[in-house]
Amino acid sequence: MTMIRAEGLRKTYGDFPAVVGSDFAVEGGEIFGIVGPNGAGKTTTLKMLSGLVEPTDGVAEVAGYDAGDPEMRRNLGFLPEESPLYEDMTPRSYLRFFADLYDVPRSEARERTERTLDRLELEHRERRLGDMSKGMKRKVAIARSLVNDPDLLIYDEPASGLDPLTTNYVLEFTRELADRGKTVVFSAHNLYHVESVCDRIVIMNRGEIIARGTVPEIREEYGETTYHVFTTVPVAGSEPDPSAGSVPAETDRHRSVVPDMDAVEDVRERAAADGGEVVDIRTREQSLEDIFLDLASGATPAAGSERGRRRTASSTDGGSER
Structure with a gap:
């Protein structure tokens, strides 16, 4: 099943072309990487797919819905590169708060919260978020993207700024999500992150896709x-x-x-x-x-x-x- 379809996707800000006519498709259950240097158009592309930014032109469909459709958003977990948290909350209260926003039943929200925190090995569940390390905060932000049990996850630089141990953990967890049937789209400028987990990638530069395929195909x-x-x-x-x-x-x-x-x-x-x-x-x-x-x-x-x-x-x- 095709989870994402982008055709002629374009975004301009004034005279600046942030994304120029992108075409690609993402199949259900795969990890799809968008690679490029800073300013390549990665974040803008992800925001258009998430419905956070309206395309200037082109088509962005997610699970058969137009990107931004309320039904699509209910089945989406989005992780921005910078994800400020409510620092006076604890991980447990923070995740339950977002579960309430998605109308997840209380008993199910409690079970899902504890299961996700267990898997992410986040022990200090009653500590203030403001007192936690960047790596721990990133894990909480990833857990937040899962509270509604979405089929599609869009992550913008999920391992940016993390130490090597936490980075590897995040990448392994991303692979595990795909193994459970989730579709994951993420951006990166670190090629190791892409090579280690992605099924297919596109390489962007100056708003354009300049290469696409599996990593072995691009090598060849x-x-x-x-x-x-x-x-x-x-x-x-x-x-x-x-x-x-x-x-x-x-x-x-x-x-x-x-x-x-x-x-x-x-x-x-x-x-x-x-x-x-x-x-x-x-x-x-x-x-x-x-x-x-x-x-x-x-x-x-x-x-x-x-x-x-x-x-x-x-x-x-x-x-x-x-």
Whole structure:
């Protein structure tokens, strides 16, 4: 089932185009990430989907309703990037207050509140919210988004500013929500957050979607793989093994960085001609962060293009080795 449909979604503020003609769909039960730098249009897009901001043009439908329809809002949990809480309340009283706003029956609200606080491992349920850490407050805000048991959750930078332990906890909990059948849409500028939990993503820059797909699909289409070939003798274009200074070696090694297996074979033949051999071959994939930076700057060449091959061949650093 398609949970969200956006077609030609556009928002301008005066002469400033915050979002320019976005088209995408989100299926029920998936985690969908909207990625981009600050000012890319992520928050504006989420607010249009939540009915908090009216589009200048285009269509935003959620579960068959126009975004902002009262019935849609009753089935939505929204978490803004900055979510100020009523600091004189406790977590327990705060969540029950919002459950009342959604007309959740009292007995059900009590059970749901305690179950959610248990799962989020929030122990100090009678402590003032104003006396709690940022991580604990974020957990309470996430719990608030669940008091009405919505099918759709829209989270704006859910792990922003959190310590690594709390960040991992929030991401794991997000994955758990999807496993329970919830649909989760969230924005992020941290690529690790996206890579670790999202089923599909769109990358935005300056209000436009510039890439979309699963993370492996984006890697395949826009990323680059280099082959690091280590030989016992130098060949044209090689350099001394950069790890030799920190890792003891029985023999000198030389590294050639090449773009494909044909070039690997060429290095092997040249080494053999000089009485040497290939002793190791490693592949190195461009990191998702580097792909994102290249896309945002317009520097990423088309997959398989001659420019891409030249660029890969000249790249000796960066990416993740495997």
